[in-house]
């Protein structure tokens with residue numbers, strides 16, 4: 554155990570040094586990178602292949618290819634049977650980006666992007682209200698069916714209803730390779746308006762029977778969702794003997810989430826902008842209460858997960874978006890290790906391509922961005938007053954995840970001060 558840890562630590566240090574010197578994978582501000590080095594939480598869970606143990610002098614990295622080569626040799630613990638991965642997130646936590654880690658896995662993964670969108674849409678009442686109890690139960694039941702490759706309940710929430718299990722309206726079909734590759738992609742025939750189509754090739758309307766058959770053929774199933782509010786509500790999925798559930802909860806600094814939401818959903822935050830200008834933020838506002846409620850849900854879910862109750866033992870992992878942005882390859886390897894699914898070359902290649910990209914790609918759901926740069930960007934756009942308010946509303950959540958409070962405007966905008974503490978979760 555100790556040897557394993559030491560080797561891995563050497564490995565991490567080497568990778569970090571390389572990152573620092575060659576700007577590979579993701580460039581991190583030097584301070585942050587150095588600070589991260591000694592206690593990076595990754596080592597204990599990453600295993601070198603085979604028993605031949607490299608020592609420091611052998612780790613003569615000099616090129617990008619060698620790093621890539623090393624990473625290819627990270628293996629995950631072999632593990633039997635089907636896996637059902639739920640990426641549990643909230644909006645603007647980078648969940649589209651992290652979802653790609655599973656979407657890109659290859660031919661043995663069936664990945665669905667936000668299927669619960671349909672459920673939420675249909676169960677939202679007049680005036681945007683929802684029945685929390687009904688939503689919670691339906692989310693759980695639809696998720697269970699989807700993990701078992703059964704689309705019948707989801708179909709009842711698709712509008713207009715699929716005809717003979719065929720639809721052009723499955724939300725963001727194009728974000729799921731499983732729904733756009735063979736055999737689910739059948740030859741294109743022009744047939745009216747198609748809001749959600751595949752990006753890489755033209756496919757006929759989605760045949761959900763075919764999708765279900767394809768799903769049954771795949772060893773692993775992954776679903777990304779920003780809609781489940783409380784981890785506890787999924788207990789019966791974790792206990793279902795037909796499933797081997799693995800929950801990865803993705804969290805992010807609430808200040809950054811708010812900053813990102815204000816850009817992505819600008820209309821909804823018009824009045825916030827006015828408050829900031831006026832210098833007066835009312836704490837009894839509905840949106841303000843919602844922000845606090847979100848933070849509480851995230852915290853309560855994480856507390857349940859970190860407590861590791863028997864029903865969740867070995868099934869829960871907490872990941873901070875910021876750590877992924879700074880060390881995407883290593884965090885991905887760690888996530889795969891947790892799920893017990895092999896970390897494929899396709900995933901590694903995707904990460905290499907997409908974490909070196911400049912932020913020329915646009916669109917609010919874009920996953921192609923300079924991820925390390927994104928991590929701290931919000932600090933230079935967010936009025937201090939607003940940061941202060943989030944800190945007040947989300948204090949326990951921020952403390953739990955290790956997000957440092959900015960005590961002053963100077964501290965907020967001082968690049969040399971990191972607002973992310975090193976933390977190891979489990």
Ligand SMILES: *[C@@H]1O[C@H](CO)[C@@H](O)[C@H](O)[C@H]1NC(C)=O
Nearest residue numbers: 601602603604605626628631
């Ligand atoms: C890596 O592990 C696999 C499976 O245990 C083994 O077949 C292979 O020979 C190993 N490769 C190296 C380079 O040790």
Ligand SMILES: *[C@@H]1O[C@H](CO)[C@@H](O)[C@H](O)[C@H]1NC(C)=O
Nearest residue numbers: 602603605621622623625626
């Ligand atoms: C893994 O390591 C071995 C040497 O230990 C090397 O020959 C091989 O190319 C590396 N990469 C892969 C994908 O096995």
Ligand SMILES: *[C@@H]1O[C@H](CO)[C@@H](O)[C@H](O)[C@H]1NC(C)=O
Nearest residue numbers: 683684685686687688690691
């Ligand atoms: C909410 O949904 C539950 C379960 O479907 C139902 O029993 C309850 O009456 C609903 N509550 C309201 C206020 O509509």
Ligand SMILES: *[C@@H]1O[C@H](CO)[C@@H](O)[C@H](O)[C@H]1NC(C)=O
Nearest residue numbers: 716717719760761762763766
């Ligand atoms: C959908 O796919 C299934 C399975 O291949 C097939 O039996 C069925 O005819 C298809 N439905 C339509 C409407 O083409």
Ligand SMILES: *[C@@H]1O[C@H](CO)[C@@H](O)[C@H](O)[C@H]1NC(C)=O
Nearest residue numbers: 580909910911912923925926
């Ligand atoms: C990514 O962001 C970092 C930090 O701002 C910057 O130094 C680097 O040049 C960027 N890389 C690319 C490829 O845009």
